[in-house]
Amino acid sequence: MAVNRDELVAYLNQQLNTDKIRDFCPNGLQVEGSDRIERIVCGVTASQALIEHAVSSNADALLVHHGYFWKNEPQAIVGMKQRRIKRLLQHEINLLAYHLPLDVHPDWGNNTQLAKLMDWQIEGPADAYDPACALVIGRCAPQSSDAMAEALAQRLQRPLTCYVPVDRQITRLAWCTGGGQGFIDQAAALGVDAFITGEVSEQTVHSAREQGIAFYAAGHHATERYGAKALGEYLQQQFDLDVEFIDVDNPA
Structure with a gap:
């Protein structure tokens, strides 16, 4: 048709x-x-x-x-x-x-689709008043940072570009598909255990370590x-x- x-x-x-x-x-x-x-x-x-x-x-x-x-x-x-x-x-x-518009759509968006793939529960965008807000917060089943790394690599069928572990269980997440590494400080301020995106910059690793959150760069294309x-x-x-x-x- x-x-x-x-x-x-x-x-x-x-x-x-x-x-x-x-x-x-x-x-x-x-x-x-x-x-x-x-x-x-x-x-x-x-x-x-x-x-x-x-x-x-x-x-x-x-x-x-x-x-x-x-x-x-x-x-x-x-x-x-x-x-x-x-x-x-x-x-x-x-x-x-x-x-x-495709990153943030509640049904077809990249952020929503990544959550479905990974079995994460979405709480909502970090800024509910911004229609273009690409940073999402949510929850996952309690797991170690190593287990999260393994699950991402397995389900995305792609080795992680960068992984910064943390010594605690992960239950609360923030994520932004693609090139969202610039959101890491905002994610840390939300009190999450881990931040997931597609890419990494040199300063991202330091931000993750010094603010005590796990960080995963799982690939721009892959996410x-x-x-x-x-x-x-x-x-x-x-x-x-x-x-x-x-x-x-x-x-x-």
């Missing part, structure tokens, strides 16, 4: 509250293609590899978490950016990208594989679309 592109984009923008969330890139339709959408390829990032899969499978749209036109990036459409966009335009493939997949599955059920999720390997 095919749907009108503009109607689908308007529906997604409404569901994901794009007008209420300030972001580092445009959310929604980034590259215009066919006005009818029947087949969607979903993925984390609109890389050349994902585009080529969309081309080979005759997709009408790409639905991703990481699209294009980021704040402060060069504006000229040359080199890698030109090749990607040219390929989309040649095959009339729409590019739909949702960054922060954000699940939002676009969940949203795609929802669209498949809601509109009877042909949707496929492709996980282009990325060790980051």
Whole structure:
């Protein structure tokens, strides 16, 4: 079953509250293609590899978490950016990208989907009044920091980038998928036992050690594989679309 592109984009923008969330890139339709959408390829990032899969499978749209036109990036459409966009335009493939709106959505968001994968209970965002708040707090079954590290590596099928243990049981957590290491001090101030994100900076380790919380960098890509997949599955059920999720390997 095919749907009108503009109607689908308007529906997604409404569901994901794009007008209420300030972001580092445009959310929604980034590259215009066919006005009818029947087949969607979903993925984390609109890389050349994902585009080529969309081309080979005759997709009408790409639905991703990481699209294009980021704040402060060069504006000229040359080199890698030109090749990607040219390929989309040649095959009339729409590019739909949702960054922060997909991180924070209570049903399909990356934070929610990571909690489901790990069997964590969500208490809510750290700031309930900020629609773009990407730091979430919650609870898990009491476990050692080593057990948490093992569970993350096993369920994400990826070795941890960085792990700072703590000598106490972990029950209260804060997390932010992707590049959320800058939230560690805010997480520590909330009194959590552990903070989980995708990436690590040099100062993150010192913050974790000196504030006595466990820290886990489980991979930017690895922690954000699940939002676009969940949203795609929802669209498949809601509109009877042909949707496929492709996980282009990325060790980051």
